[in-house]
Amino acid sequence: MEIKIYEGYDLEQLIDKAKDELGEDIKILHYETIEEKKFLFFKGKKKYRLFVEPVDDQELSEPVLKFEELLEKVEDLIDKKIRNSLPKYAQGLANPENLPPHVQIGSKGSNILNEFTGDALHLVEQLLEKDVLPDVAKKIVTEGCGLDIDTNKWDLNTITTKDAVIKGIKRYMKFTGSFENDREGLQIIAFIGPTGVGKTTNLFKIASQLVIDKKKKVAVISTDTFKVGASHQARTYANILNIPFYSISESKKLKNTVEQLREFDFILIDTVGRSHYDYWRLGEIKEILSSLEEEIKHVLTISCNFKNDDAMEVIYKYQTFFPIHSLFFTKIDETLKPGLLVNLPVETKLPVSYLSTGQRVPEDLKILNPETVASYLISS
Ligand SMILES: Nc1nc2c(ncn2[C@@H]2O[C@H](COP(=O)(O)OP(=O)(O)O)[C@@H](O)[C@H]2O)c(=O)[nH]1
Ligand SMILES: [Mg+2]
Numbered sequence: 445m446e447i448k449i450y451e452g453y454d455l456e457q458l459i460d461k462a463k464d465e466l467g468e469d470i471k472i473l474h475y476e477t478i479e480e481k482k483f484l485f486f487k488g489k490k491k492y493r494l495f496v497e498p499v500d501d502q503e504l505s506e507p508v509l510k511f512e513e514l515l516e517k518v519e520d521l522i523d524k525k526i527r528n529s530l531p532k533y534a535q536g537l538a539n540p541e542n543l544p545p546h547v548q549i550g551s552k553g554s555n556i557l558n559e560f561t562g563d564a565l566h567l568v569e570q571l572l573e574k575d576v577l578p579d580v581a582k583k584i585v586t587e588g589c590g591l592d593i594d595t596n597k598w599d600l601n602t603i604t605t606k607d608a609v610i611k612g613i614k615r616y617m618k619f620t621g622s623f624e625n626d627r628e629g630l631q632i633i634a635f636i637g638p639t640g641v642g643k644t645t646n647l648f649k650i651a652s653q654l655v656i657d658k659k660k661k662v663a664v665i666s667t668d669t670f671k672v673g674a675s676h677q678a679r680t681y682a683n684i685l686n687i688p689f690y691s692i693s694e695s696k697k698l699k700n701t702v703e704q705l706r707e708f709d710f711i712l713i714d715t716v717g718r719s720h721y722d723y724w725r726l727g728e729i730k731e732i733l734s735s736l737e738e739e740i741k742h743v744l745t746i747s748c749n750f751k752n753d754d755a756m757e758v759i760y761k762y763q764t765f766f767p768i769h770s771l772f773f774t775k776i777d778e779t780l781k782p783g784l785l786v787n788l789p790v791e792t793k794l795p796v797s798y799l800s801t802g803q804r805v806p807e808d809l810k811i812l813n814p815e816t817v818a819s820y821l822i823s824s
Contacts, residue, residue, distance in 0.1 A: 466498040561597040575783030584612030613814040618795035634713040637745035642774035648681040652806035660709040663688040699735040741769035749779040774800035
């Protein structure tokens with residue numbers, strides 16, 4: 445190993461000089477300062493000594509990059525690319541320092557409280573208590589408010605608190621209503637979302653209602669050939685309902701099967717749950733569904749007990765792979781703070797469809813409407 449030493453008064457110039465002589469890829473080992481001798485009263489000028497090692501060609505031509513490091517780099521690149529193509533609200537959520545201002549506000553959102561008075565103030569407090577984000581709470585409540593002239597603060601101008609919440613919800617949220625009202629002809633609905641949120645269970649709640657209450661012709665296709673027992677669980681439900689059930693893991697086969705089921709009213713597709721951080725696997729699901737992408741309604745299933753920014757992250761990752769038809773909320777019975785029900789749709793402008801209220805199939809399911817959402821946010 446050959447070490448070269450450079451001396452001079454400007455460190456940057458020394459580095460440039462070393463690069464000129466030895467090439468761009470030098471390794472800087474160390475530098476030190478040396479004081480020049482004093483002359484009479486004058487202090488010596490500061491001088492640098494730089495130790496440099498040239499990097500030999502072989503070392504350069506064979507970079508030792510571990511596979512994991514390479515994978516990490518590729519994932520970083522994809523992440524950056526995806527992030528830049530996302531709507532503003534979703535960019536940078538993974539990094540807590542980049543959270544949008546409303547998330548960074550103290551948990552109680554105290555700085556919006558002094559914009560409200562009277563019943564409106566009480567209502568905002570209730571919403572924040574349910575983990576509604578301050579920004580979202582403000583939007584919803586002001587919709588049912590007028591400015592109080594004396595205090596110059598917002599106060600309710602609706603008859604009841606609930607009326608105000610409903611008014612705000614109607615203004616800022618979209619509701620798909622029941623799937624079966626949508627239109628004539630075959631409808632294909634795919635349930636996508638993270639593992640364990642209740643995709644399979646709730647798909648069969650929908651199937652039961654369509655078959656038993658609405659007398660519709662329904663078939664179920666499971667692409668979840670991954671989770672142990674998943675296909676068995678789904679097959680059992682399908683047998684109980686006496687409807688056709690297929691387990692498929694290939695795009696072409698999916699398309700062929702759908703072609704044979706053209707005279708049905710509904711095909712419900714159950715997908716494998718994937719971590720939203722798992723780009724490759726999400727890509728796999730997309731690949732399976734791709735032959736029918738135009739036709740499929742992708743329903744994103746989200747559990748109400750998710751944290752707000754985790755849920756937001758789920759949405760934006762899935763959004764980069766699938767056009768999302770609606771948000772299907774589950775497990776409202778497992779949280780006392782269901783702010784997510786409004787935070788996500790208000791922030792993302794995605795429509796909402798259903799709400800799962802427990803484990804029982806088919807009973808524990810509600811079609812979402814403004815009144816239902818409001819009833820979970822305020823006590824009376
Ligand atoms: N408490 C509660 N449990 C639910 C609800 N929806 C589904 N589950 C349960 O969540 C677990 C996972 O459901 P599953 O449908 O297999 O999830 P998947 O992995 O997304 O298909 C099961 O034990 C379900 O009974 C709900 O609304 N409330
Ligand atoms: Mg499942």
